[in-house]
Amino acid sequence: MTVVGLLGGGQLARMLALAGTPLGLRFRCLDPAPSPPASAIAEHVRAAYDDHAALTRFIDGLEVITYEFENVPAAVAAAVDRRVPVYPTPEALRVSQDRLAEKEFLRWLGVPTAPFVPVDAPEALPAALAAVGLPAIIKRRRLGYDGVGQAVIADVLDAHRAWIEVGGEPAVVEGRVSFARELSIIAVRGTSGETRFYPLVENHHTDGVLRWSIAPALDVASELQHQAEELASRVLRAWSYVGVLVLELFEVDGKLVVNEIAPRVHNSGHWTIEGAATSQFENHLRAILGLPIGSTAVTGYSALVNVIGTLPDVTPILRLPDTHLHLYDKAPRPGRKLGHVTARVAEPQLLEARVALLQQLVRQERRPSCNACS
C-alpha cells in the first residue's frame, strides 16, 4: 500500500486525496486544524508543522510527500526531504513563499515581472515608489494569500498607511501592470522530465480572491500559449521540478508578465476534474510517484465559479446540465473559499451566461474590509 504524505490538509489536499484514492493510494495529512477538509479522506496527524515528534509520526511509512500550500515552513519540508522524498522540491517552496526571493528568481531567469523594489523599512518607500511608479502595490514578503497582506498605494502620502496595513514588515513594492486580462498556465512535469501543459486559463479576481475562471481562455493565439509554456519551462527546468506548477500571468499587449508562482495545484485548475482528460490533482500525483503524466486534453469549455463566504442552496445548481459541485466541508466565514462549481459547455459563447447564472446561484459576497487590488 502506497501512502502519500500531504503537508497541509486544506481543500487542495482533499482534492488530491479524492483523485488519488481511485489509483489505490492512501493519504496522510499533517495539519494543525482540528478537522481540516482532507481529513474526510486522509489519515490526519494534527500538529504544528514544526512539531518534531509529530513529524516523525507523520513520515513513518510514507512513500512520498507533497505540500499543498506555500505557507508550510520550507525548512520543515527540507528536513523531511532527507527522510522521505518531498516533491516539488522544497527549494520551490522556499522561493515562492518569499515574494522578494520569487521576483529575484524570475528576474534571474529572464522572466518578465512587474517592476519591483524591496522595502525593509518605511523610510525606503519614497525611493521605491519613484522607481516603480504610481499607483503601486505593496505586498508583504511572507504569508500572503488571496489578496491578504497587500495594499494599493495611490499616492506617496498614502504609503505609510499601506505599510502599516500590510503588517509593517519587510515587503515588496510593485508597479501596477495595466493588463488586458489575467491568465494562468498549469504545467506538470514528471520525474523523467516529461512535461505537459493545460491550455491557458482566464481568471477573474475581486478583492484579491479568484472569483471565476474559464478554460480554455478564449481568443488565445498559439503564440501566447507557446510563450506561457516557455516561461513555465524555464522555472520547471531551473528547479528540476516534479509535480504541478502554476504561473499566474498578466497579458499585456500580447506579452505575458508573471505575477506569481504557485508550486502546487491551483484554484484556477479545479475545472480539470471534469474538463480535462486527466485532472491537475491526478497528474500531480502521477508526477510525484514517477508514473506517466496523463493527457491534458480538454473536453468542451469549462466555467469555474468559486463558492465564497456562504454556502449556497445546492438544488438549483444541481439542476443545471453538466454542472459539478465541489464543497470543501469548511465552516462558512466571510471571504473564505468553501467550494467551487464547474460547468462544462460545448460552445464558448455559452460560457458568459453560465458564469453569470452560477455567480448568482452561489451568491458570492465581497469582502468589505479589503481595499487591495482592483
Next chain:
Amino acid sequence: MTVVGLLGGGQLARMLALAGTPLGLRFRCLDPAPSPPASAIAEHVRAAYDDHAALTRFIDGLEVITYEFENVPAAVAAAVDRRVPVYPTPEALRVSQDRLAEKEFLRWLGVPTAPFVPVDAPEALPAALAAVGLPAIIKRRRLGYDGVGQAVIADVLDAHRAWIEVGGEPAVVEGRVSFARELSIIAVRGTSGETRFYPLVENHHTDGVLRWSIAPALDVASELQHQAEELASRVLRAWSYVGVLVLELFEVDGKLVVNEIAPRVHNSGHWTIEGAATSQFENHLRAILGLPIGSTAVTGYSALVNVIGTLPDVTPILRLPDTHLHLYDKAPRPGRKLGHVTARVAEPQLLEARVALLQQLVRQERRPSCNACS
C-alpha cells in the same frame, strides 16, 4: 453535515463515498470485514449486519441509508428503515436477493424472463428440466453473485451433480436463453419520480463474472433503448423506487429478456464516472437525498475492463490516452474484482482494439474451478 449510511463497505460503497464527498456529504459504512474498500473514505462500523447494538450506533445521526449489495439481510434494512429512511426500498432488496421472488415479480409485471421453475428438492429436477428444456442453468435462490451458486445442466443425468454443486438447497432451474448479446440498462429515479436512463451498455461475462463492457452499446436502435427503458420503468414504478436500478438483459431477436435486477449501482455502470455527465454513483446519491437527477448524457465511447484476481502493472495502463484506473484497495485473490479501468475514445471503431489492449494489460485470469455459464 449530512451523513449517508452505507450497508456494506465494498467497492460500490467506496465509489459512492468518492462521488458524494465533493457534494459535501460524509459517509458511514457498516461492514463485518476488518478494512473494507469504503473505509478509506467512510467512517467504518465493523459488525455483522444483524448486530443490533452496532446497528444502533450505525444509524445514529444518519440522514439517509442505502445498501450496496443484495446480500445485506432485507429484514435488517426493513428494521432500520423504521428509524432512518432506507433507499431504495428494502422491498427491492427482499425481492432481488431471492431469485424465485425476483422471477415471480418480473412475471407479475409482464416482463419477459427466461423460462423458470422453482426446485426445492432433487426429486423435482426431472420435471423442471422437462418444462424449461435443456441445456438449463440451476441457480440457488439466495446469496449468488458473479456466477457463484450457478451450474449448467447439459443432461438430465447431470442434474443431481449440479444440484449438489450449487449447495443442495432451494433453487431455480432456468432454460438457457440463446441471446445475441448481453446488455444492461442503468436507470435512476428521484424522490419526486423524476427518472433518467443511461444508454444501453453491452456486457461480456466469462465464468459468470463481468469482464468488460462498452458504452453506449453499438448498433442500438432507438426502439431497443425504448424497450429497455419501458421494462425498467415498470420495475421502478412498482416499487416507487428511489435510486439507481439496473436490469441485466439478454437481447434475443431484437427483443429484451430480463436476466436479473440489481437494486443498486452496478459494475456495468462504472464507466459513467468519466463517460457520462453525471456518474451512476452521484446520481444514486442525488436521488436518495431528494436532489435533482443529473444529466446522463455521454461523452464519446467508453470501454470498461475489470481488474480481476491479480493487480496489474499500472504504468503501461496510465500511459494510454484518456484512460482511468480505479483500484479498490482489496487483497488479490483468484476471481476477485480488484478494480477497473475505463478508457474513453472518440470513435466507436476504436473500442475493440482498446478493450483487447486493456485486457492484456490487466492480465485477467479465468477462474478454473467454475464451470457455470458460457
